[in-house]
Amino acid sequence: MTLRSVLSAVRRKALCSLYSRHVPWGDSGPIVSFSFDDFPRSAYTVGGAILKSLGARGTYYAATGLMNTENNLGEQFCSEDIHSLLRDGHELASHTFNHVSCRSVSMAAYRDDVNQGRKAIKQLAGVSDSGNFAYPYGDVTLEAKKILGPQLCSSRSIFPGFNGPNVDLNLLRANSLYGDSDQLGKAQKLILENRTRKSWLIFYSHDVRPNPSVYGCSPSLLEATVSFAMKQDCRVMTVREVLADLGVSPKPPAISEAN
Numbered sequence: 001m002t003l004r005s006v007l008s009a010v011r012r013k014a015l016c017s018l019y020s021r022h023v024p025w026g027d028s029g030p031i032v033s034f035s036f037d038d039f040p041r042s043a044y045t046v047g048g049a050i051l052k053s054l055g056a057r058g059t060y061y062a063a064t065g066l067m068n069t070e071n072n073l074g075e076q077f078c079s080e081d082i083h084s085l086l087r088d089g090h091e092l093a094s095h096t097f098n099h100v101s102c103r104s105v106s107m108a109a110y111r112d113d114v115n116q117g118r119k120a121i122k123q124l125a126g127v128s129d130s131g132n133f134a135y136p137y138g139d140v141t142l143e144a145k146k147i148l149g150p151q152l153c154s155s156r157s158i159f160p161g162f163n164g165p166n167v168d169l170n171l172l173r174a175n176s177l178y179g180d181s182d183q184l185g186k187a188q189k190l191i192l193e194n195r196t197r198k199s200w201l202i203f204y205s206h207d208v209r210p211n212p213s214v215y216g217c218s219p220s221l222l223e224a225t226v227s228f229a230m231k232q233d234c235r236v237m238t239v240r241e242v243l244a245d246l247g248v249s250p251k252p253p254a255i256s257e258a259n
Contacts, residue, residue, distance in 0.1 A: 016159065016171060019146040023246050025164035029198035032191060032229040032236050035059040035156070035174065037095060037134055038066055040073040040207040040216070044085050047208035050223045052088055056236040060085060061095035061134040061156070064120035073207040073216060082125050091238040092125060093132040094118050101139040107147060114148060130240040131249075132156070134174075134204070145170050153248050154239065156202065164199035169248065172239070174202040177225060180218040187225045195232050200242060 034051060036043035039062040051058050066076040086092060097117035102110045114133065121129040131153035135144070138158030149155050149170030161173040175190055177183075187203070194201035203225070207216035229236055237245075 012159070015140060015142060015145065016168070018142055019149060019170060021149055021169045022166040023169060023248065025167055025199065025246075027198065028242070028245060029164060029200055030195045030232070030234045031200045031242055032194065032234045033059060033200070033202045033239050033242060034177070034222070034226065034236070035061060035093075035134070035202060035204045035239065036208075037061045037136075037204055037206055038063050038073060038099065039077040039081075039095070041075040041077050041081060042207045042209050042216075043205070044077065044081050044090070046219055047205075047222055048085060048088060048090055050208070050219060051090075051226060051236075054223070054226050054230065054236075056226055056230075057088070057090045057238050057241075059091040059093055059130075059132065059239040061093045061132075062117075062121060062129075063095040063097065063099040063136065064117050064124065065097040066099060067124075073213050074209060079124050082121075086125060086127070091130050091132070091240045092121060093134065093239065094121060094129045095134050096136055099136045101137050102135065102141050102144040103139045107143050110144060111147065132239045132243070140171065153243055156204070156239070158204065162194055162197055162199040162201055164197065167200065167246065169243075172202060174204045177203040177205040177217050177221065178215060179212070179221060181220045181224060183217075183221055184224050184228075187221070188228050191225075191229050191232055191234060195234060201234075202239070 069076045094117050096113045100113050133152045134156040154169045156172040159173050160175045205217045
């Protein structure tokens with residue numbers, strides 16, 4: 001084991017242990033949630049349609065500054081997508097405005113970008129976002145967790161694993177759903193373990209296309225994964241729905257400056 005790997009393990013342990021905000025999971029599981037970061041159009045037009053056809057809904061973490069742009073994930077969302085997504089019953093959550101990492105800017109600048117993103121969602125949608133947030137690039141610091149966490153319903157990481165028996169609202173664990181149907185076995189294994197644990201499993205992806213980016217998944221993988229979760233008697237719910245069941249307030253205050 002290298003010094004770098006040791007330091008990385010220590011850092012991750014600290015991030016998972018400090019400035020946590022736990023709520024008890026109880027006997028709520030097994031539950032599976034499907035989320036999409038950045039909000040590429042295909043995540044809704046293709047992925048959202050798949051979820052809806054199966055009687056499920058997804059959580060969309062929108063980085064509003066990416067609206068009407070195009071990148072390696074394909075076309076990003078447009079304003080009409082937001083309204084259609086909400087009409088379909090999906091959850092609209094936040095992902096900063098400029099898709100900025102908390103490791104690359106000061107905490108004050110990061111907090112401002114988070115607030116700017118949330119304000120933009122309200123202006124575009126006419127309603128507030130759900131109060132749930134995902135860290136861009138999965139980057140999280142102790143300072144960000146300490147300052148942002150208590151003032152949001154939840155903050156989602158890309159740390160793999162399961163949520164429960166205690167759920168850290170300041171660092172929800174989530175697992176990537178990337179690739180094509182050859183990755184189905186990996187997803188199924190997670191779902192089966194989640195069923196045994198009776199916990200909460202969150203998947204995250206980006207674009208949903210026949211030839212997805214390295215950060216996306218194919219329609220066939222998404223559909224097969226959702227269908228398998230349902231066949232295993234897992235409830236498929238949005239992050240907002242799960243937290244509502246746990247009694248977490250859907251309307252958090254704005255993020256203010258630290259004292």
